[in-house]
Amino acid sequence: MRTGLPVSLVIVVALLAALPLAFTANTMLNFLTFVMIVTLAAQGWNLLAGFGGQFSFGHAAFFGMGAYAMAILQVRYGINAWLALPLAMALGAVVGFFLGFLSFRAQLRGSYFALVTLAFAEVFRILANASSFTNGAAGILVPLKTSAADFQFADRRWFYWVALAFVALVLALTYHISRTRFGAHLVAVRENEEAARALGVDAFRTKLKAITLSGAITATAGCLYTQKFLYIDANLAFGPWISVEALLAPIIGGMGTVLGPLAGAMMLLGLGEVTKSLFAMLLGGSIPGVDLVVFGVLLILCVAFAPQGVMGAIKRFSSRGAP
Amino acid sequence: MSTLLTCENVTKRFGGLLAVDNASLTVEAGSITGLIGPNGAGKTTLFTMISGFAEPTSGRVMFEGRDITALPAHIRAAQGIARTFQIVQPFAGLSVHENIAVGAYLRHAGRTEAMDKAEAVAREVGLDAMLAQPAGALTVAGRKRLELARALATEPRLLLLDEVLAGLNPSEIRDMIPVLQAIRSRGVTILIVEHVMQAVMQLCDTVYVLAQGRMIASGAPGEVAHDQGVVEAYLGHGAARKMQAHHEAKS
Ligand SMILES: Nc1ncnc2c1ncn2[C@@H]1O[C@H](COP(=O)(O)OP(=O)(O)OP(=O)(O)O)[C@@H](O)[C@H]1O
Ligand SMILES: [Mg+2]
Numbered sequence: 001m002r003t004g005l006p007v008s009l010v011i012v013v014a015l016l017a018a019l020p021l022a023f024t025a026n027t028m029l030n031f032l033t034f035v036m037i038v039t040l041a042a043q044g045w046n047l048l049a050g051f052g053g054q055f056s057f058g059h060a061a062f063f064g065m066g067a068y069a070m071a072i073l074q075v076r077y078g079i080n081a082w083l084a085l086p087l088a089m090a091l092g093a094v095v096g097f098f099l100g101f102l103s104f105r106a107q108l109r110g111s112y113f114a115l116v117t118l119a120f121a122e123v124f125r126i127l128a129n130a131s132s133f134t135n136g137a138a139g140i141l142v143p144l145k146t147s148a149a150d151f152q153f154a155d156r157r158w159f160y161w162v163a164l165a166f167v168a169l170v171l172a173l174t175y176h177i178s179r180t181r182f183g184a185h186l187v188a189v190r191e192n193e194e195a196a197r198a199l200g201v202d203a204f205r206t207k208l209k210a211i212t213l214s215g216a217i218t219a220t221a222g223c224l225y226t227q228k229f230l231y232i233d234a235n236l237a238f239g240p241w242i243s244v245e246a247l248l249a250p251i252i253g254g255m256g257t258v259l260g261p262l263a264g265a266m267m268l269l270g271l272g273e274v275t276k277s278l279f280a281m282l283l284g285g286s287i288p289g290v291d292l293v294v295f296g297v298l299l300i301l302c303v304a305f306a307p308q309g310v311m312g313a314i315k316r317f318s319s320r321g322a323p
Numbered sequence: 324m325s326t327l328l329t330c331e332n333v334t335k336r337f338g339g340l341l342a343v344d345n346a347s348l349t350v351e352a353g354s355i356t357g358l359i360g361p362n363g364a365g366k367t368t369l370f371t372m373i374s375g376f377a378e379p380t381s382g383r384v385m386f387e388g389r390d391i392t393a394l395p396a397h398i399r400a401a402q403g404i405a406r407t408f409q410i411v412q413p414f415a416g417l418s419v420h421e422n423i424a425v426g427a428y429l430r431h432a433g434r435t436e437a438m439d440k441a442e443a444v445a446r447e448v449g450l451d452a453m454l455a456q457p458a459g460a461l462t463v464a465g466r467k468r469l470e471l472a473r474a475l476a477t478e479p480r481l482l483l484l485d486e487v488l489a490g491l492n493p494s495e496i497r498d499m500i501p502v503l504q505a506i507r508s509r510g511v512t513i514l515i516v517e518h519v520m521q522a523v524m525q526l527c528d529t530v531y532v533l534a535q536g537r538m539i540a541s542g543a544p545g546e547v548a549h550d551q552g553v554v555e556a557y558l559g560h561g562a563a564r565k566m567q568a569h570h571e572a573k574s
Contacts, residue, residue, distance in 0.1 A: 181428045181437070188425040191414035198374065198408070200400035200429035200477055 005258065009175060012259065013168045020157040029156040035269050036163035037224045041242055042249035042261035043170045044218030049247065050255035051174075051183065052210040053190025055110070058117030059246040061099065061124050062092045062215040064238035066222025068128060071140040071232055081151035081227060088223045089216045096215020100208045109193075118243070125238035139233030142226060151227050163224050167262065170217055174258045186210055187256070218246065245269075248295055252302050254311025263310045268295060326388075327352040327481055327512050328373065333382035335368050335536075342368040344536035345382070350481065355503070355513045357527035357544065359520075364533040366516045367409050370483050373514075374406040375399040386481070400429060405479035407470035409486045409516070415459035419450055422458045422469055426476030444476045448502055463490045468499075475506065482506065484515040488522055500525055524548070 020029060041063050049055045069088035073079040079087070103116050128134040146154050153159045177183040185206045188196035193203050221242075226232050245268065253264025272291030280286045306313045328350040335343040343365040350356045358366050371377040373384055375396035384392045391399055405426075414422050423441035424434075431437040445451045448468045453461065458469060467487050474482060484503075488496050500522060507513055517523050523530060523544060530547045532540040540550045547553055 179434050181432055181434070184421070184425050184428050184434075184437070187417065187421075188414055191416055192412045194376070195408065195412035195414065195473075196425065197376070197396040198400060198406050198412075199426040199473055200397050201425070202397045 005175060009168075009171050009258065012262070013164065013171070016164055016167075017161065020160055026156060029160055031269070031273060033156070033160045033163050033228055035265050036160065036167050037221050037228065038242075038245050038249060038269060039167050039262045039265040040163070040170060040224065041218045041221035041246040042253075042265055043167070043174065044214040044216075044221065045246040046250040046255060046257075046261045047174060047177070047186075047217065048207075048210045048214035050250050050257070050260065051178070051190065052186045052207060054207055054211065055114045055247070056117040056214075056243075057114045057247070058119070058121035058243050059214075059218050060238045060240060060243040061117065061121040062095055062218035063222040063225070063242045063246070064121070064124055064128065064234075065095050065215075066092045066219025067226045067232045067237040068134060068140070068222075069219070070223040070226040071142055072134070074142055075140055080149075082149075085151070085220075085223050089220050092219020092222070093212045093216035095219075097208065097212040099215070100211035104204050104207045104211075121238055121240070121243055125234045128238055129234035134234070137233065139231060139236075142230040144230060152230075159228060163228075166220055166224065171258060171262070178258060182206070182209065190256070244295075248299060250309070252298055252309055254309030257309070257311040260309055260311045267310065268298060271298065325352045326350070327386070328514065329383075329385040330369065330373065331383045331385065333369065333372055333379045333384065335365070335372060335377065336380045341536050343372070343379070343533075346533060346536065346538045348531050348538065348541070350512060350514050351529070352480075352512050353507070353510065354528045355507050355515060355526045357523045357530035358514060358516045358533060359518070359523060359530060360533035363535075365536040366533055367485055369533065370406060370485050370516065374404055374483055400477055400479075403478075403480035404483065405474035405477045405481070406483040407467075407474050407485055407487055409489070411466040411470050413458035413461070413466055413469055415457070417458055418454065419445065419456050419458055419461070419469060419472075420454040423450075423472045423476045426473040429477045441472075441476055444472050447475065447505070448472045449498070464492075464495045467491060471502075475511075480510075480512060482511050482513045484513060484517075486516055486518060488517055488519045496522060 019032060023029070041059060044062060045056060045059050066088045069091045070081070070084050073084035073087055074081055099117065099120055103113050108116055129137050134140065144152065146152050148158070185196065185201045188199070188201055189203050189206050197203055222237060249264035249268055250261045251264065252268055253262065254260030272294050275294045276286060276291050279290050302309060308315070326349050330346060330348045332345050332347055333343055334341065334345050346365070346369060348358070358369070360366055368377070372379045375391070375394055375398070379392065383390055386402060386404060391402065414425065420438065420441055423444055424437045427437040427440035427444070431440050442451065442454065445454055448471050450465070450468050450472055453465060461469060467490070471484070471487055488499060491499065496519060503513065503526060515526065527544050529541065530544045531538055532547060532553050540547050540553045
């Protein structure tokens with residue numbers, strides 16, 4: 001099982017890479033790309049909360065920082081998108097470090113930490129909505145250039161593959177971390193911070209490292225969002241929707257597992273999409289928010305029947321099958 | 324013998340309660356030193372100050388001649404002080420092997436080395452058959468061994484054991500005593516809080532007695548057991564008779 005994980009990662013990524021060859025409809029490609037963006041945001045959350053046990057309700061703070069930085073650096077400062085990307089990621093890391101430094105120095109844990117992250121994201125949302133620097137409530141439109149040199153692609157498949165490449169990189173990174181000293185420390189802090197400290201773990205540093213990395217990863221998702229839709233405003237970038245999806249996906253998929261965020265995002269968004277179109281077909285019109293109902297039902301089912309998420313259920317199933 | 328650890332006039336106040344009151348103690352390198360006393364005497368509180376989980380209200384803690392009073396717990400662990408918890412604190416979601424590896428990572432950066440070290444420690448304390456089990460599934464005796472194993476995996480010079488024998492049955496205690504003696508004989512100094520008197524008598528070179536936060540006696544286990552003050556303050560008449568009998572049987 002353990003030695004098989006790198007193999008299954010490669011298989012999963014290869015299958016995902018092959019999907020656009022089978023499904024060529026634009027709506028399908030858009031959907032798959034969106035799944036990759038949410039997966040990336042969720043992978044950031046999973047590193048901090050799934051592995052490190054520090055639950056954030058405000059990953060929109062990082063996502064939005066990435067999204068806005070990407071837009072502003074291009075539109076306001078004329079910086080090339082490929083150069084804006086690492087800058088925006090670094091900014092996400094800085095926000096993570098700063099937020100982590102303040103909250104972990106103050107020994108915030110559990111729901112207190114979660115509330116502070118939520119407050120951070122909300123403050124960013126309100127500021128972005130009000131400030132002229134971010135173009136206020138009007139939002140920012142990134143000019144259409146449709147060239148790979150500007151991180152825009154005429155062919156939707158290419159954007160999907162780029163997004164998938166980022167997800168694959170973070171899958172590999174997460175797998176690598178899970179097998180290092182840092183990964184062991186992170187999990188130890190999640191399980192029992194006191195005991196970890198007694199064994200020489202610098203809990204503050206460990207958590208700070210995790211939230212910095214987490215901020216960078218989720219900011220990358222924001223960057224991709226900006227490049228995909230070429231428009232952002234405060235509610236898209238810093239809104240609670242992404243905080244919720246970034247945490248629901250790993251919870252449903254399996255917190256603290258390498259593949260959990262991807263499995264969860266697929267399931268969450270897939271079922272949401274299916275329900276939306278079902279209702280549209282049956283009633284002849286869409287019901288806004290019906291996918292949120294699906295999210296809620298999924299969460300309840302998960303908590304009740306698969307507390308370790310999809311990956312946990314698979315693991316239990318396969319270990320029961322094995323002799 | 325040289326002195327490894329010294330507590331100098333250590334006091335810990337919780338609001339109006341003096342949990343530890345001007346207590347001093349020395350641990351010689353290579354020894355097994357006992358710390359005994361009735362419930363609520365302040366033994367665990369003294370341990371938390373030696374291991375860096377709480378700062379004393381006043382007084383100093385010296386380790387290998389350096390003042391470590393203000394150092395955080397993880398730095399003290401790196402300097403060679405490891406503790407176990409009276410109320411066991413396993414990483415319940417991890418396997419026994421991974422639990423011990425967290426300790427081993429302190430001196431081994433690589434995964435292979437840390438996992439190998441963890442396995443060796445598990446063998447030493449008799450947990451090797453349970454390496455793959457989740458820590459949450461262990462019995463009380465197993466959890467106590469796991470506490471010991473994790474602490475040992477940090478390769479400490481001073482091992483603080485807080486009632487690692489509590490909750491074990493007599494045969495499990497008999498199994499543990501040689502394990503502790505073996506740990507000492509390979510150079511690890513041990514400071515042990517223990518209510519199981521038979522074990523204290525068998526293991527310790529020196530015993531300190533804490534009662535209501537104050538250090539009321541110290542000396543060889545046999546002497547301390549005969550100390551009238553200790554008998555009055557701590558042991559109670561039944562226990563005193565038992566120990567007397569034990570002592571006479573030995574000599
Ligand atoms: N964090 C704390 N806050 C307030 N009081 C405390 C705290 N920790 C310990 N105490 C009190 O300090 C006293 C000493 O407690 P301690 O746990 O050190 O005793 P002990 O000798 O280890 O006892 P036992 O043999 O039962 O383990 C007790 O009265 C306890 O209630
Ligand atoms: Mg105690």
